[in-house]
Amino acid sequence: MKKRFILFILMLFAICDASATHIVGGQLFITQTQDPRYNYNMGLTMYFDALNGNPGAEDPFVTIYVFRKRDNVLIGSLEAPKIERKSVNYANPLCGISTLQTWQITYSAAVRLLPTDFDDAQGYYMVWDRCCRNGTITNIQAPGDAGSLFYLEFPPLFKNNANFKNSSPVFPEIQGDYACVNSPFLFNFGGTDADGDSLVYSLITPMQGFADKSNPSAPARGSSNYPRLTWIDGISVSNMIPGPDPLKVNKSTGMLSVTAGSVGLYVFAVQVEEYRNGVKIGMLTRDFQLKVVDCPKMDPPKLLFKPKGKNTYYTENEIITIKKGDPECFEVMVTDPTVNQVVAVDGHAVNNSKDYFTLLPAQFTTRVPNDTLKFQVCLEECFVTYDNRPIKIQLIAQDGSCPFPLTDTLNIYIRRESSGNNAPTVTTSLASDYVHVTAGVPVTFDVYGKDPDKDNLALSGRGQDFNMNDLGMDFKPASGQASVQQKFTWIPPCNAKKGDTLAVDFKVEDMRCEGNPMPVSKPVYFIVDESPNRAPSVKTSLPVQEITYQIGSSQGITFDVLASDPDTNMIVLTAAGRGFDMKDAGMIFEAKTGVKSVTSPYAWNPECSVLNGQPEQTFMVDFVTQDKSCAAATDTTTVKVTIKDNGTTPFPEFPNVITPNGDGKNDCLVFEELPADNCDDYFKDITVFNRWGKQVYYSKVRPNNWCPDKISGGYYYFLIQYTKRSYKGGLTVLK
Known part of the structure; x- marks a missing residue:
């Protein structure tokens, strides 16, 4: 891979080309980390035959190759060092056999992946290709010459313009157990997913890859159809481990089950598909081998309980009633046909979160065939049943059979009366x-x-x-x-x-x-x-619901809107203009919510723009109240608002002589009666000139009067201008 997004492990090792058989199985992994610098771990978990494998074939590091799935183009490779080697344990260590010993070897490296470098919609895949498999495998041809290819698909790390986070599934450590001929065997191959994705399991023929004896560590090649192992005659995916119940896998849990018909060492592979929101986003393969041996016949233990006063053994369709004052302990027996067998008994209350009983003793060793232990089940004070509900005690006897313990289960239903605790x-x-x-x-x-x-x-x-x-x-x-x-x-x-x-x-x-x-x-x-409901009501503070307003009036339009509800419901008061937006017109009204009654003021100071060039416009405003009860009801009142423009009035007659001598008579040129403004014609300015044309007075503000007390007498003329007309007059000032 490109150095800018993969941290190579800069260690020089001599690549071992040992072709001896050694590979038992394993799988690849890629998991996200919280480290902001190295955001992924990539690696391989491999199982190595510790008895038959050549120690020289244990590589100090592995090379994992990444290809683009769309066209199988190599994106890059990663050298991952060996970080751990340990023995694969048995479920019961005492059941180990000398012909089965496996190492679990982990290779891993922290890497930096830039999501935008991995944005191809079809995703990518990782492979590790190595020869050779364990040479003692029973169900394939030429096992010692067969290579092993581990395969993992992962989705694009960047899609829909965002980082796409994903980790491959994580699996518990494999147990190195063996199966017995003609005995049922379970093997947990299930994993968990950190992203909560769904996992689907299926059996497949293991991949072989392109590595062979002559070139066991050749660089991996991209492919949409890698070679598979060749089964021996009579073997296929449906019976990779043949017998009365051939190998199967639960597609939801990954639990493997088999009853093998003959001894041998059987290789198999499980494909694990990863789904998110119903869409497949990843996949990997897991290889492993199962050894089937001829085991001595073992018989399970047996639990027996004979209730007090009865001559027959307990059956699980009975309920044992223990009354106040009865003994707190009762006796149960366990027997096992095998000599020198350790038998342990455990138990718990199925429908209680605490047991409130003890078992004494809980373990013994058989000395003779069908040896029997009698043990006591003793109930504590809090082992009490209520509402006639019995408590289910589940007793489990387990022996030391190999490879897995054999068990017997006995369920006892007990109804025990209270002993002193009073009911609330x-x-x-x-x-x-x-x-x-x-x-x-x-x-x-x-x-x-x-x-x-x-x-x-x-x-x-x-x-x-x-x-x-x-x-x-x-x-x-x-x-x-x-x-x-x-x-x-x-x-x-x-x-x-x-x-x-x-x-x-x-x-x-x-x-x-x-x-x-x-x-x-x-x-x-x-x-x-039934939900009765009376309708709310709405009204205004106006004496009548009609208003005529002339633009230019000193005050705007104001009134209150009142809504009420006789049922004291929650009510909502709103308003809407018919065919117009109240806010765009400049009307001010706030919708309100309250219980029983609400009041909201209405205000409007219309401007010429609302007339849209017309001398008159009418606006209908609906005020609506609605109660919020289940049987919702409404009431509406409508106010009609007529907006008019001022009409055009003529200029008044002005005097031609004024005498500004301070006697309060004819002292000023009076402008109080100038025509009122309207939307089309409004006052611009007034100018007074002397007889030589010099300006002696000017105003853009509509004046009340012109009282020339500080100028000399003589003849003057004045000009009054509106937007669409003007008036020019003359007068004599006498002093």
Whole structure:
């Protein structure tokens, strides 16, 4: 791979070309790390024949090759050093045999992968190709000459313009156990996925690759169809390990099962496909070998229980009742046909989180055929059943048979009466256990739990045949000592139908015995009634719902809008213009929500733009209130607003003589009666000139009067300009 995204292990090793047989199986892996610099680990877990393999074939490092899946182009390679070697253990170390010994060898390196360098939509694959396999394999041709290719596909690391995170599955360490001829054998090949992806397992013919005896460590080649091993006659994928029940794999769990028909060393491979959201994103192969041997015949132990007062042994369809005052211990027997066999007995309560019983003694060694141990099952104080519910004790006897222990299971159902712990009580603040409710109307009450022994209590609620949260019921679990209290609240949803009855069980549990609480419950029944509803109303503070407004008036339009509801429901007050946007027109009104009543002011100071060039425009505004009850109702009132432009009025008659002498008579040229502005014609300015044309007064602001007390007498003329017309006049100033 390119040096910018792969950290090569810069160690010089002499590549060993030993062609001796040694490979038992294994698989590749690629996993994400939290290290910001080296974001992936890539490597190989390989199983090596510790007895028949040539030590010279144990490589100090492996070379893993990465190809682009679309066209099998080599992207790069990684040299991963050996980081660990250890023996593969047996499930029962005492069952080891001298002809089976395997090493687990791990090769791994931390690398830096740039996601954008791996963005091909069809993804990529890793391979390790090496010769040769274990030479003693039974079910393939020329096993000592057969190579081994491990294969892993991974998705693009960058797609849909984002990094795509993924790690290959992780598998538990393989046990080096063997199978016995004609005996059922289970072998867990299942893994887990850090990304939560689904894994699907299937059996395949193992891959052979291109390496051979003459070139055991040749560089890997890209391929869409790698060579496979050649089975001996009569063997195929359907019976890789032949026998009464040939090798199978559970496609969901990866559990292998087989009942082999003859001794031998059998190679097999499992393909593990990785799915995310139903789409396949990766795949790998796992190779391994299973040794089948001829084992001595072993018989399982047997558990026997004869209830007190009966002459027959217990069968699992019985319930044993233990009353107050009865002995706390009873006797169970276990027998095993094999001599010098260690037999251990264990047990647990299936439907209790704690056992509350003991077994004495729990282990013995057989001295004669069908030797028998009698042991005691002793119940503790908290081993108590409630509501006629029996507790299931599961006893398991296990011997030391090889390769796996043989077992026997005995389930005993026991109903034991309470011995001194008083039951708690649960009550509510309701007058009755039957509550009539209306959709949309809140319901609230308190639930109480009490215990006469002052034990710790846990209070909870559960709907009968429905989930309380789904219907919006709020009742949180609570706990306390001696007493506990919690509030129940509910607003029945609008889809609650008249006549429906919903039951909620409120349960208080005495927690004296952890894992085996004493429960007491009380049901409350909610009966849904019809939802009556009266409509809300909306009005304004206007005497009539019509307004005529002339642009240019000193004040804008203002009034209040009031909404109310006789049922005290939650109501919403809104407004909308018919065929126009109120906000775009400059109208100010805020929608409001409240209970029973709400008020919101309306304001508008219209400008000429709303006339759109017309002398008059009419605006209809609908004010709407709606209650939020389940039987929602509305009311609307409409205000009609007519906006007009000022008409055009003529200029007034102006005097031709003024006498600014301060006597309060005819002192000023009066402009108070100038025509009012309208949207098309409005005041621009006024200028006064003397008889020589010199400007003596100018204003862009509409003046009240011109009182020339500081100029000399004489003849003057004035010019008044509007946007579409003007007026020119003259006057004499006498002083």
